[in-house]
Amino acid sequence: MTDRPLSNRTARLARAATVCGAGTKLCPAERATALLEAIIEPGDRVAIEGDNQKQADFLAAALAKLDPARVHDLHMVQSVIALPEHLAVFERGVANRLDFAFAGPQSRKLAELVAAKALRIGAIHTYLELYARMLVDLTPRVALVVADKADRDGNLYTGPNTEDTPTIAEAAAFRGGIVVAQVNEIVDRLPRVDIPCDWVDFVVPSPKPYLIDPLFTRDPAKIRNENVLMAMMAISAVYEPYQVQRLNHGIGYATAAIELILPTFAAQRGLKGKVARHFVLNPHPTLIPAIEAGFVDNVYCFGSELGMERYVSSRADVFPVGADGNLRSNRALAQVAGQYACDLFIGGTLQIDAAGNSSTATKDRITGFGGAPNMGADARGRRHDTPAWLRAGQEAGESLRGRKLVVQMVQTSQPNGAPSFVERLDAFDLAASAGFALPPVMVHGDDVSHVITERGVANLLRCRSPEEREAALRAVAGDTDFGRRQSPEATDNLRHRGIVMLPSDLGIDEKTATRDWLAAKSIDELVTASGGLYAPPAKFRRTTVAAA
Amino acid sequence: MTDRPLSNRTARLARAATVCGAGTKLCPAERATALLEAIIEPGDRVAIEGDNQKQADFLAAALAKLDPARVHDLHMVQSVIALPEHLAVFERGVANRLDFAFAGPQSRKLAELVAAKALRIGAIHTYLELYARMLVDLTPRVALVVADKADRDGNLYTGPNTEDTPTIAEAAAFRGGIVVAQVNEIVDRLPRVDIPCDWVDFVVPSPKPYLIDPLFTRDPAKIRNENVLMAMMAISAVYEPYQVQRLNHGIGYATAAIELILPTFAAQRGLKGKVARHFVLNPHPTLIPAIEAGFVDNVYCFGSELGMERYVSSRADVFPVGADGNLRSNRALAQVAGQYACDLFIGGTLQIDAAGNSSTATKDRITGFGGAPNMGADARGRRHDTPAWLRAGQEAGESLRGRKLVVQMVQTSQPNGAPSFVERLDAFDLAASAGFALPPVMVHGDDVSHVITERGVANLLRCRSPEEREAALRAVAGDTDFGRRQSPEATDNLRHRGIVMLPSDLGIDEKTATRDWLAAKSIDELVTASGGLYAPPAKFRRTTVAAA
Incomplete structure (x- = not known):
């Protein structure tokens, strides 16, 4: 469609003047x-x-x-x-x-x-x-x-x-x-x-204030031990060895768990000031304890989060706050920051296939992507180096460039019992039924560096063939059809080569992976950590009200 | 370095008030x-x-x-x-x-x-x-x-x-x-x-207006027949078969030649409205004839170009002009547009090696990149498809994604006689002497889709091995040491497989590749094409003054 000439704007504005009155x-x-x-x-x-x-x-x-x-x-x-x-x-x-x-x-x-x-x-x-x-x-x-x-x-x-x-x-x-x-x-x-x-x-x-949703708030009370275990593995297998200082977290209980064990588990490992210093992230309430512990230098924001306004204003040293005292977020610039100034994206998904492709699409739902594919892709135009980027590139066999760390965290089964690992993504069926030229893959397998489940970590950077990549994924797919297709011997072989790491390989005793590590275990504790500045939206206050 | 707290801002502003006076x-x-x-x-x-x-x-x-x-x-x-x-x-x-x-x-x-x-x-x-x-x-x-x-x-x-x-x-x-x-x-x-x-x-x-350079102006009088030949090949081998509608041009006489033969050579091939409709580009004066011919729907701009102000204002249907009547450019957003909304980047370079890596770095100069690596890279986070992107992906053997077209145009020898094709980039020496972790490669070989010289076009998308890619590059490297290492038989083999195209393979008679195709042959003719609105900076008016 060819754009019409600018003169048409004048005609439209003239018509509008008959509605609003001239000169206003x-x-x-x-x-x-x-x-x-x-x-x-x-x-x-x-x-x-x-x-x-x-x-x-x-x-x-x-x-x-x-x-x-x-x-x-x-x-x-x-x-x-x-x-x-x-x-x-x-x-x-x-x-x-x-x-x-x-x-x-x-x-x-x-x-x-x-x-x-x-x-x-x-x-x-x-x-x-x-x-x-x-x-x-x-x-x-x-x-x-x-x-x-x-x-x-x-x-x-x-x-x-x-x-x-x-x-x-x-x-x-x-x-x-x-x-x-x-x-x-x-x-x-x-x-x-x-x-x-x-x-x-x-x-x-507008007759009433615009609608806004607190999409990025996760109640610490709902974080389970499995989430904590995966968070511990993420820190041990990725944040620490790659020295990840600049990063972006997806939404979910597993990433919320990471945020909440920075001041405990990560601090105990001596990682304060060494990892997770610069975030590109909305002001997640679960980030408050890490900020208050001095773990986080700064956070650049796509948007804000309901209830976090006063806390964010009080931490102008951390968040992008203007001279007026309030946050200014910017989704376009934050997406650029996530792509070019972050060494790690870590997020969840619904399905992963044998090639490591992941998707949140199912046959009856056209969900779309949001920002994940942009964050969860290697930025090939990037030219500055960091230890994290260089190490990831070396592991992947790159000689002239580094690699972005793209980590997918997923429990082997979804809450409804459906397996997270599948031989074929539902996205392929959706593409066929909706007439898309390509299936709506959220993160491509060749961009994923690590997959973390409650069973272990697969380092796909070290895989040198599609077969090896597939074996690494099956090794962490647990008790699913997808996982059972792999022999224990094959998994042991991958462990010996450092491609697959079980919790014990990372020095993590699974029995100690509990909610006790969480720096805040409830919304109330987040409010306390914020010095009373975080004001949770009504839907997150329910438990408190019930207890009162 | 940890950022200091915001309170320090107040102290700085107080000191400034003693210089400027309070409240101003x-x-x-x-x-x-x-x-x-x-x-x-x-x-x-x-x-x-x-x-x-x-x-x-x-x-x-x-x-x-x-x-x-x-x-x-x-x-x-x-x-x-x-x-x-x-x-x-x-x-x-x-x-x-x-x-x-x-x-x-x-x-x-x-x-x-x-x-x-x-x-x-x-x-x-x-x-x-x-x-x-x-x-x-x-x-x-x-x-x-x-x-x-x-x-x-x-x-x-x-x-x-x-x-x-x-x-x-x-x-x-x-x-x-x-x-x-x-x-x-x-x-x-x-x-x-x-x-x-x-x-x-x-x-x-400021006591005098800020300095600004007309960096993007190329005098049509300096475009040579070889540039026209390469421009014709670019249109025949890339723009036309891939139906490239959204694109970004680098600076140089070869891309200026493309701009100037759109209303002649490309129009004669029936490509008006089919290719080169949406540009992400500064207002290159050499774009004027194509705009006036109705070839170009719109142009989004990184910056402006000295002398183009009045012309741009007159074409608010094409350029991003505000209600005030003047262009607003935006380098950050234009870089995003170039990365995510363009199917083609075509630009020049100084050196290309056997892997297709290109660089403008030489041992004694730390030039940097500007925007080229961002434009000249496959945007792996991209998810929308176009015919150009899908075809490039198919040729490259991709099954789940398309590919950006990244074309490097270079004459086999530089104006100073130095060969453009080399076994080893100077960038490697620069990295060693400057202590960089990686050599400053501008465009990586695995991101390049086509290399065009005055000898022909190498389609690297169709190469299935590093050896094949190298052979394709040698086939278009002409009479250089790099090119002479290849037998004519090997080149013929690549031609038969559609990997290498000589001008004759594209139906181009080299004798007809002359400046006659240029829709404007001088700065004066660009002024005329603009209806007198383009006001060339002094350094480009010299020839006119001499002739007057």
């Missing part, structure tokens, strides 16, 4: 749908800010109310499909094309709509490549974004959850696009400016 | 060195904006004047080493550590200073990874940036050459750092805000 950027909430009808034309590419955390929910609802007889065939470009309204635009015939990065709770419904041909998916992206395409070949004609506050000139303040807003606004504003922001309030003077008013055409005060 | 961000030019002495402490990490194009030259000079008895051991973090003042800080003992991305005219002097132990290089980076590290482990305590204009609140307007400024300012401002901007003028009202005043602590009006 403020649009009353009740006229939001009328505004969108004035500025959006059939066939437009529209970016709506559906972030990992915060949502432009009011504008999403306004968009879903458009009359499909007047506005139709829209091409939606958005990071996350999170709300029913995000799919309603397709069900109602307002939009019919979608390019996105992640669909969490809506993944099943999305798959149904694709099967029913209510929409066509262009591609599933990582966050960073979706932003990249917004600048190049998926340039938005209209961008609907969300911020905390605006002033009357249209300057925006995002508060700690800056996330995608500056990038989406920049992509649209400098392509003759029209930028509309929903805000919680209009104020005379902003705490700081996150997006300058020249980039914003309209501001809509 | 404006610092008179004559007090610039005093201001820097007030805010910088020994051992600080300091980012100075030395961009690919514009330079914070006044602040660089002020920094070089600091008294090393008071300010010393600085750790400089900067994209480009471009000015004598950038090295003077090391010669004078003000700074002793350097992390950077590119050193053009200063590369020889830099190598001398390293040999004399006047400074220690941390690493040579790509632009994008240097920004990434500024957010993570090379966070600047003080950032010295440059913009066109500021208002009295400290809001900055960069004009078209936005380049690195927002990224450097963000990295420093949200780490308790201090941001100082030199500007050409202070105005009451800015055309637009590029960096909000909350991110800027001090503004220094």
Whole structure:
């Protein structure tokens, strides 16, 4: 689709003036749908800010109310499909094309709509490549974004959850696009400016604050001994020998366990100041004890996390806090930081196949990737070296470059009993049924350096053939069909060669791998560790309330 | 080095107030060195904006004047080493550590200073990874940036050459750092805000406008027939068969030739609307005829190019132009766009070895990389597909991913007669003498998809072994020692298998490969093509003046 000339912007703005009044950027909430009808034309590419955390929910609802007889065939470009309204635009015939990065709770419904041909998916992206395409070949004609506050000139303040807003606004504003922001309030003077008013055409005060989810909070009470064991192995087999100082953690109880045993297990091994100094990570509450123990020098953030605002503000020496005293996060820059300034990505998955490919896709759900493929890939454009990167490269047999450490942590069986190790990923079936050119593999096997289960660690860097890699994976797959296909002798051989490490090979007595290592064992203890500054969202306070 | 707490920022600002006066961000030019002495402490990490194009030259000079008895051991973090003042800080003992991305005219002097132990290089980076590290482990305590204009609140307007400024300012401002901007003028009202005043602590009006170089301008008069031949092969062997729509061009006469034969040679092959629609590129003047011919849909820009301002403003449908009517470029986002939203990078090099590794490093010069390694690498985190990416992946034998097209264009001999193909890169010697852990390879052989010389095209994707790759390279290395080691029979064999293509194999009659294909043959003709809007810098107008 060829972009229409800029002059068309003038016509759209003239129509909008009949809705909002001339000479103002403020649009009353009740006229939001009328505004969108004035500025959006059939066939437009529209970016709506559906972030990992915060949502432009009011504008999403306004968009879903458009009359499909007047506005139709829209091409939606958005990071996350999170709300029913995000799919309603397709069900109602307002939009019919979608390019996105992640669909969490809506993944099943999305798959149904694709099967029913209510929409066509262009591609599933990582966050960073979706932003990249917004600048190049998926340039938005209209961008609907969300911020905390605006002033009357249209300057925006995002508060700690800056996330995608500056990038989406920049992509649209400098392509003759029209930028509309929903805000919680209009104020005379902003705490700081996150997006300058020249980039914003309209501001809509929303009747209620935008929706935001505490997606990155894990209750320490739910961390099990197996998670602690895997965390201990991660530190012993990866953080310590590779001297990993700069890293990114995925979400999950296993990585939360790592965060919580830094000040105990890792400190006891003398690793304070030697590993895990620089994080690229949202402000996980489970990071508080490590920060308070002086383990962590700094944390660069994709977004924020509900309840962490006051604590983060109090640790401006650790988090990216502005002169106004609040966090500014930036998902695009954090993805860049994760790719180019981290030596380790460690995260979980649902399925791993014999080649080490992993995926969270299942046949009936189109979940997407988010940021994991970007983090969980070797950045071949990287040129600076660190001990971690050089050692990983040497182990992999590289002579001219290092390697990123990409660690997948997974229990051999999922909570529902399904095996995590499979001969064939469900992603292959999904690709066939959804008509994708390639299966949606989250992390490719040839990018994975280590797989950690409750049984042990497989170092895939040291494997010199696909067969060896497969044997290493079977060795840590435990009591699954996949694991039982391997003889104990073959596993012993891999142990002798340092490719497979069982807990005992790492000097870990499994009986000692318990929750006792956790520096905080509950949300309450995290609050205490924060000096009372962490304010857990209601859903995480339930246990406390029950106990009171 | 552990970052000091934020409270120290307050002390620094208090000292600065004694220089500039309380309650103002404006610092008179004559007090610039005093201001820097007030805010910088020994051992600080300091980012100075030395961009690919514009330079914070006044602040660089002020920094070089600091008294090393008071300010010393600085750790400089900067994209480009471009000015004598950038090295003077090391010669004078003000700074002793350097992390950077590119050193053009200063590369020889830099190598001398390293040999004399006047400074220690941390690493040579790509632009994008240097920004990434500024957010993570090379966070600047003080950032010295440059913009066109500021208002009295400290809001900055960069004009078209936005380049690195927002990224450097963000990295420093949200780490308790201090941001100082030199500007050409202070105005009451800015055309637009590029960096909000909350991110800027001090503004220094410079006595003269900042230095900026037209680095991306190539005079069509200097393009030779050989460049045209290579451009024709690039279009016939790569753009056309892979349907390359999204791409990035390096700088050089060969890529300038491609730009100038799009509206002639490529159009004659029926490729308008089918290839080269979306560029990630500075506004190269040699792109004007293709834009005017409707060949190019849009161009996203790292920076701008001197003289192109009015033309770019007139083509807001093509370039990222704001509501103020001027380009906003963004080097960080453009690097992301080049990595994740381009299917092709094509650029030149100085040396290629038998493995296909290429480098611009020579023993006596530490030049660095700039952005080339980032562009010239396969982005393994990419997940969306295009015909170009899928075809490249299939040819390379990939089953689960595509491949980026990375094309190196090089004449078999350099203008000084030195062979471009060598058994061993000078980069290996440089690594040894400078003490680098790895040789500074610009583009790794295993990331290169095609090498094009005036003799032919080698498709490395189709090579299945290092030996085959080497043979393909020797086949296009022409009359060099490197090329003569190959028998004509071996080359014929590679031609039959479609690995090597000579001009005749591509249907190109070498006699017709002449400058006649160029849509503009001189700077004057580019001006004409732009409708008189392109205003060439003085150094490119010389020929015209001589003829007048």
